[in-house]
Amino acid sequence: MEKNRLExxxxxxxxxxxxxxxxxxxxxxxxxxxxxxxxxxTFLSYVLSFVYVGIYWNNHHHMLRATGRISGTVLWANLLLxxxxxxxxxxxxxxxxxxxxxxxxxxxxxxxxxxxxxxxxLQHTIIAAEGPGSFLKTVVGSDWKxxxxxxxxxxxxxxxxxxPPIAQAIYVGVAxxxxxxDRRIERALARRPRHGQVGD
Numbered sequence: 769m770e771k772n773r774l775e776x777x778x779x780x781x782x783x784x785x786x787x788x789x790x791x792x793x794x795x796x797x798x799x800x801x802x803x804x805x806x807x808x809x810t811f812l813s814y815v816l817s818f819v820y821v822g823i824y825w826n827n828h829h830h831m832l833r834a835t836g837r838i839s840g841t842v843l844w845a846n847l848l849l850x851x852x853x854x855x856x857x858x859x860x861x862x863x864x865x866x867x868x869x870x871x872x873x874x875x876x877x878x879x880x881x882x883x884x885x886x887x888x889x890l891q892h893t894i895i896a897a898e899g900p901g902s903f904l905k906t907v908v909g910s911d912w913k914x915x916x917x918x919x920x921x922x923x924x925x926x927x928x929x930x931x932p933p934i935a936q937a938i939y940v941g942v943a944x945x946x947x948x949x950d951r952r953i954e955r956a957l958a959r960r961p962r963h964g965q966v967g968d
Contacts, residue, residue, distance in 0.1 A: 779967045782825050788857040789817055810864030817860040823946045830953045833953050834904045836962045839897040849886040873935050874928035881921040886887045888914055917942050
């Protein structure tokens with residue numbers, strides 16, 4: 769399979785996820801400003817999830833730009849990532865509707881954790897498919913953000929049962945860290961001609 773087809777499919781799924789997210793914002797049946805207050809928790813959870821989905825879309829795009837080989841295993845790893853991302857609308861709505869209660873906040877963290885692990889798996893599946901000379905491997909390097917994020921999510925999941933605001937602060941903090949652009953792939957691609965797309 770050509771990687772362009774994989775990227776187009778993934779972009780379509782992510783676009784649907786964002787659409788479902790925004791549909792969870794219910795319109796108040798009043799024109800008074802007070803009517804917006806009950807929607808605030810749902811809106812805040814929507815903003816957080818929108819940022820996370822955007823981060824995954826951005827990094828997924830850059831990762832595929834640095835990819836030269838798409839194997840069958842890569843396809844399944846990509847589907848696993850999309851599966852966990854597709855659960856964002858449900859956990860986002862549940863957390864927002866219940867005003868960031870403990871269990872919904874913890875479940876939101878579980879989805880974040882599994883999405884992070886799935887992204888890591890996809891990255892390493894691509895590297896394995898490309899072999900020892902993998903361009904992606906040379907670009908990724910130590911990937912400290914990728915290593916630290918699952919640990920922070922796990923801490924937040926536990927914290928959610930004792931102090932949900934701490935868990936939510938961790939989710940926001942990790943998102944802010946990922947918002948800082950990582951230019952390694954862009955710089956590496958600029959130094960070499962764009963490689964072809966290889967399927968199997």
